[in-house]
Amino acid sequence: QKEVEQNSGPLSVPEGAIASLNCTYSDRVSQSFFWYRQYSGKSPELIMSIYSNGDKEDGRFTAQLNKASQYVSLLIRDSQPSDSATYLCAVNNGGSQGNLIFGKGTKLSVKP
Amino acid sequence: NAGVTQTPKFQVLKTGQSMTLQCAQDMNHNSMYWYRQDPGMGLRLIYYSASEGTTDKGEVPNGYNVSRLNKREFSLRLESAAPSQTSVYFCASSLLAGGFHEQYFGPGTRLTVT
Numbered sequence: 001q002k003e004v005e006q007n008s009g010p011l012s013v014p015e016g017a018i019a020s021l022n023c024t025y026s027d028r029v030s031q032s033f034f035w036y037r038q039y040s041g042k043s044p045e046l047i048m049s050i051y052s053n054g055d056k057e058d059g060r061f062t063a064q065l066n067k068a069s070q071y072v073s074l075l076i077r078d079s080q081p082s083d084s085a086t087y088l089c090a091v092n093n094g095g096s097q098g099n100l101i102f103g104k105g106t107k108l109s110v111k112p
Numbered sequence: 113n114a115g116v117t118q119t120p121k122f123q124v125l126k127t128g129q130s131m132t133l134q135c136a137q138d139m140n141h142n143s144m145y146w147y148r149q150d151p152g153m154g155l156r157l158i159y160y161s162a163s164e165g166t167t168d169k170g171e172v173p174n175g176y177n178v179s180r181l182n183k184r185e186f187s188l189r190l191e192s193a194a195p196s197q198t199s200v201y202f203c204a205s206s207l208l209a210g211g212f213h214e215q216y217f218g219p220g221t222r223l224t225v226t
Contacts, residue, residue: 032212043202043217044155051212088155092211099145099170100211104154 002027004091006103014111019076021106023089026070033065033072036088038105044088048074079110114138116218118203124224125193133188133221135203141216143209144186145170146178148199149220155202161186162209193225 003026013019021035032051036044050056050063050072062075072091076083086105093099116137125131137144146158147170157170161180175197177189186205190197201221206213 034214036217043220046214046216049214090155090215099157099160099209100215102155104152 002093002101004089004101004103006087006089006106008104009107010109011106012109012111013079015079015081017079017110019079019083019108019110021074021076021087021089021108023072023074023091023103024070025072025089025091025101027091027093027101028070030067030070030091030093032092033063034090034100035061035063035072035074036090036102037083038086038088040085047087076108079108081110081112084108084110116203116205116216118201118218118221120221121219122222124226125190126226127194129193130189130191131193131223132190133201133203133223134185135187135218136185137203137205137216137218138184139205139207139216140183141205141207142183143206143213144180145204145206145215146176146186146188147202147204148172149202150199158188158201160209193223195225197223198225199223 035047038044048063060077064073088105089103090100119134145160147155159178203218204215206215
């Protein structure tokens, strides 16, 4: 069974700090990786996608991918209370027509 | 651009009743998906349609049927609802299938089966 693992949290950080969210995956042939943000009672919202090893930056968000270690992370710089949400990691399934497998999410709380 | 829309937003059914959840996208995407989200279980794929005219089972298809009505619309039908189908249902779409393309989600339908 292919899996995507995330620490469920809650992860609590003070306003202005860096929040670090981690995700590991079991399928070595996975090629695409996504981070979604989900506010309570709302639908998942795409934040970033990453396909190559290394870092990808978009505003306050940085996604990091290490395929050798089967690990992808999301850093949020200058965290704001509005960043408080559950963050979902999604990885493409190398078999099964490449559908996405979602982790269960990490709940982030940014304290003012 | 509305993106992905879903109807209804909320629904309560009695065991054994049937209903259809509707989904439409206006992004000219080829691929569409139905997920369910349960506490502690994450998002699980029910069915997907890689392109107009095709549908395939996902991880948890039992008790559901789907129809890809046209390129824009993808519906999910519960023929005989069971309490185990109480969940939040999300429709999503992507430009193409295969997991390389970003998926965009609709607002969801919160379904309770009593």
